[in-house]
Amino acid sequence: MRTDVLGVGFDNLTLDEAAQAGERLVEAGGFHYTVTPNPEFILATRKNPEFKQALLDADLVLPDGIGVVYSAKILGRPLKTRVPGIEFAQRLLAWMAEHEKRLFLLGAKPGVAQQAAANLKQTYPGLIVCGTHDGYFKEDAPVVEEIRSAAADVVFVCLGAPKQELWMVHNGPATGAHLMIGLGGALDVFAGVVERAPAAFQKLGLEWLHRLIKEPRRIGRMAKLPLVLWYAVGARIRGR
Ligand code: UDP
Numbered sequence: 001m002r003t004d005v006l007g008v009g010f011d012n013l014t015l016d017e018a019a020q021a022g023e024r025l026v027e028a029g030g031f032h033y034t035v036t037p038n039p040e041f042i043l044a045t046r047k048n049p050e051f052k053q054a055l056l057d058a059d060l061v062l063p064d065g066i067g068v069v070y071s072a073k074i075l076g077r078p079l080k081t082r083v084p085g086i087e088f089a090q091r092l093l094a095w096m097a098e099h100e101k102r103l104f105l106l107g108a109k110p111g112v113a114q115q116a117a118a119n120l121k122q123t124y125p126g127l128i129v130c131g132t133h134d135g136y137f138k139e140d141a142p143v144v145e146e147i148r149s150a151a152a153d154v155v156f157v158c159l160g161a162p163k164q165e166l167w168m169v170h171n172g173p174a175t176g177a178h179l180m181i182g183l184g185g186a187l188d189v190f191a192g193v194v195e196r197a198p199a200a201f202q203k204l205g206l207e208w209l210h211r212l213i214k215e216p217r218r219i220g221r222m223a224k225l226p227l228v229l230w231y232a233v234g235a236r237i238r239g240r
Contacts, residue, residue: 003077003079004075004077005042005063005071005232006042006075006232007052008037008041008045008056009056010037010061010062010063010068010072011061012079012080013080013083014080014083015083015087015088015091018062018088019091019095022034022091022092022181025178026153026154026178026179028178031172031173032059032060032178032179033058033168033169033179033181034061034062034088034181035058035060035165036062036064036083036084036085036088036181036182036183039065039067039071039224039227039228039229040161040221041055041161042068042071043224043227044161044162050166051162054168054169055165058165062083062085063083065082067208067225067228067229068082069081069205070229070232074229075232075240084207085182085186086183086186086189088181096124096153097125100128101154102129102153103127103153103155104131104133104150104152104155104156104177105129105131105187106143106147106158107133107134107159108135108158108185108187108188109135110134110136112187112193114132115192115193116191117129119190119191120190130151130152131146131152133147135159140170143171144174148175151176153179154177155172155179156180156181156183156186157181157182158183158185158187159182160185161182164182164183165182168182195214197211208222208225
């Protein structure tokens with residue numbers, strides 16, 4: 001049973017449990033995908049039914065961000081913790097390096113995925129990066145073919161939402177990969193193009209504030225966090 005937060009069902013897992021679930025999906029064979037919704041995703045689903053369905057159909061739905069955790073609390077069905085997509089990815093990377101699983105990196109500006117690959121191979125010795133591709137392509141078919149011929153087990157799909165979720169749904173099965181994860185700006189972080197917030201911000205659940213200070217143009221997008229909390233209050237009052 002998933003925990004419903006304003007129409008999006010979340011898996012109520014710790015980071016450890018999420019990582020284990022991810023590993024099981026890779027081992028299970030067949031195609032699976034993971035999504036990491038934040039408050040912005042939840043609001044976007046209200047206007048985009050296809051995106052909503054993509055989130056509902058995912059094999060693993062992880063609450064990326066404190067806004068989702070607060071909303072769940074307001075709704076009276078608390079989640080154990082937030083599970084930032086990037087931390088989930090890091091856990092999986094360590095496991096992949098140990099188990100010789102093949103990783104493909106898809107997304108971000110040209111050159112970023114290669115730089116991310118180089119950095120990740122240093123951090124996780126033994127990690128097999130079987131291919132990379134930037135996120136600014138016009139046709140899907142050649143990219144699908146690249147992933148297929150690289151025999152990827154896992155693909156980090158970093159095209160921003162909702163593009164990455166729809167891409168996984170439409171193209172994932174044809175790639176032969178076992179697990180795709182929609183990870184937004186993660187390749188920029190792995191490549192060192194964008195820094196994650198300092199640990200103190202992370203601990204306090206204030207990563208959004210750090211990002212806002214670094215990128216003030218995000219103010220419009222971030223105003224969605226209080227809006228989601230407000231909707232949660234409304235839903236609670238209406239008894240949903
Ligand atoms: N991106 C991409 N192709 C596109 C649009 C975006 O590869 O057509 C990349 C962009 O370069 C960035 C990532 O998608 O690396 C997502 O960026 P953003 O920070 O908006 O995502 P968030 O993490 O906030 O969802």
